[in-house]
Amino acid sequence: MNEEIQQVLKQRFGFSSFKKGQEETITKILTRNNVLSILPTGTGKSLCYQLPSYLLSGVTIVVSPLLSLIEDQVRQLQRTGEKQAVAFGSQLTYQEKQWVLAHIAAYKFIFITPESLFQEEILQRIRQLDVGLFVVDEAHCVSTWGIDFRPDYERLASIIQHLGVKKVLALTATATEVVKEDIRQKLFLGQEIDLVQKTVNRVNIFYHVEKLSTVEEKLSWLQSFCSKYSGPGLIYCNTRRDTEEVSLYLSGNTTLKTAYYHGGLTSMERSAIQQQFLADELDVLIATSAFGMGIDKPNIRYVIHYQLPDSLEAFIQESGRGGRDGLQTLSVVLYMAQDQKVHQYFQKELLKEINDFTHLVPLTQNNDSIVLDHFSELQKKWYDFSKSENHSIENLQEKIKKRVEEKAEKLARMEDYLDTDGCRREKILSYFSETSTVQQEICCDNCHREISDFPIGLMSPDSNKKYSKLEKSKEILKNLF
Template structure:
């Protein structure tokens, strides 16, 4: 049976998006595969589709509980009932029932932390794994923008599971990150399928403003003029909520804030309202967007500076999935880089925290042996965040049997120093991109060692002369006339006019 026939039957699509068919064909041919496909190209289909062809279970390792839950619900909405996520959303009774009936499930989502539990590995060893999927595979590499130490053990776990057919997925990866992924997973012969990071229908626009109040006023102006729907990204929950309130107070009614501090039901409700057009604008942290399948997002605004180009591309990639013109607007004011620098520091345990922790461990060596039992006490007394503690816990699990506290502290300290250096380098590269006076798209392509392509300058970036007027609603004031078909025709006309004037 042709792949397109199965695609139509199970997913309702007539054709594959760029890169999907190549990845699926590689998997079905029995090749371990590393797929680098930009945000918006439907990476999840690359492991969902083979489930209808391959016998046995599909194991998907995912780093985010919210993303995991979104994927599960997406499959269930499509009518697939053989899907489960092994995470904290399950009650103890539900978890017990799932583990007793694990063979009945086709798609099993699991976090890397849970995958590190010996009991869980033994349960997975009892299955017939047809495909082992690592989502967000850049987390494997310490050169990746979101490196997680627990991801570095996935290659070892893969070996314990008998080296099943493997698919590693990510939206962006430099050459060094790709090499790390292949080496860490011990993929002897791997098919690498890579699509360009470029999304030519998304224009880049950087605007420099004096301060935060001016940014707020500019956001209101933009939201009042631009064609919706759109997402405004912030680095803090408080800032997202404050902007949502400000917009509502100034006449923008269909707007909500979204962040990780909301409970699960609230997050799902806001996502659904946005998807079905009940909300025009979301003021969000990076928690929003993954798993949100909405094709007609017309603008992405960044109020705060992202910590690296990779995450920036991932977030703006949520716009224009329908292929029509969309715009990514970056608002910059002096010293904006200080916030991401502070956030980068806060993600890593400080030297003082490590001194405090290992002083306690040296005072009571038994603490080192039953470390997990006292973790809550350490977190509270040492002031560790969840991310900081996860780093420490991962290293202790990995090294406590082979090294003493002094050596382990040095290993963690070296790791922290190196990660801090990488994070700072990424932030300053982001600033360099903001300050460039040459083509912003070409800057990004050069960073990923891609060949520069000829692009429509009128839809490229502010440095190439693109005009924000093209992205404004042609009839914003008349709320009676928001016909999606009419707007689509207008956008298509922009594309045609720009091509004719080239």
């Protein structure tokens, strides 16, 4: 088996060795049935399902949350010479969708969102296929999304059972003990699973928190920092409006090439901006969380959160998109006390949605058209979910309230990270039930407070080639602030 794996690795993908966790994951999914693999960002999780697919019969179905991620994964396979891969989603015209469905048996890889997978026309065609491997990419979404956002994630187990799939692989970069158990219960229905898990610690990320008092101070800080600190850089904002305003501010007050990215743009616009960023045609990209999953850009030098993220899981996922080339990168959170208000607003809105839903549902008994007339898109999903899964309205309401409580707790843990005067890396590792055995020489602002005495500036990667990675990291960080 190992010889076969090495042969495919070399011939199909052109690699002579694996990154940490890849070979272990591949071996387990080939020899066992249910595997959850938790590998840090930048360690090539895609290979963990691509390679074994060539050693298994049948089609591989890959469920992913975003169309941009799906399209990127298909392009990645095409670069290896794979022609039997298709991205199934709303980007296809009606005619294209019908053609794909008519020829679906010819594909080796089918990439699809949960929502598309539950469309009856698509499901009927997939039922006729021999599914050798079912993959849930970004599997933490099964836990962190679900009933309050894209409920179809909570129904994936029913699809797996319905298709009679034997091998299921769940992949993610982060998972607390709670999330791991959630995935086991919701996706694997409590069955025994094989776990592959590597540390979330990314040694080349320096963690820094900048506490500011006003939006004007944040923008001024960004202007100064981004003007002097070599990119490419990625700035995350919590709202679409903020991405546009920050992009406009930086483009108007610096010479940087900037763009914004969020779910309100058309598919064509998002694709064009993503390709510009990947091709180093942009200095800074300002985005909501809609950007980044699965994006393979190795040279992002800094990731800045314009407001506090809603959880340490989201923070680690997003900051981990920096420095995939192994060189020094920087994670910054710009924080002011009012930042949590937007998250609290979303939590209140979610409670309002479920309360309105419980009052409207009894009316559907006599007039089902009220679903179309008065329900929001999320409420329509809840309505379908309650009918198909036989969940009572009271049960749904209880689950939503519990989810809001969980979100509030995660936000509090994120704030603990921002407020700590101890090692930020240790705070992160503790949250994910890990302990650090070695104190890093390059770590965070609390461990290296003297760094704040230095002016901003970063040597380019080319000028640093003569240094080892550690020496380079020291030189870069010495000139950060």
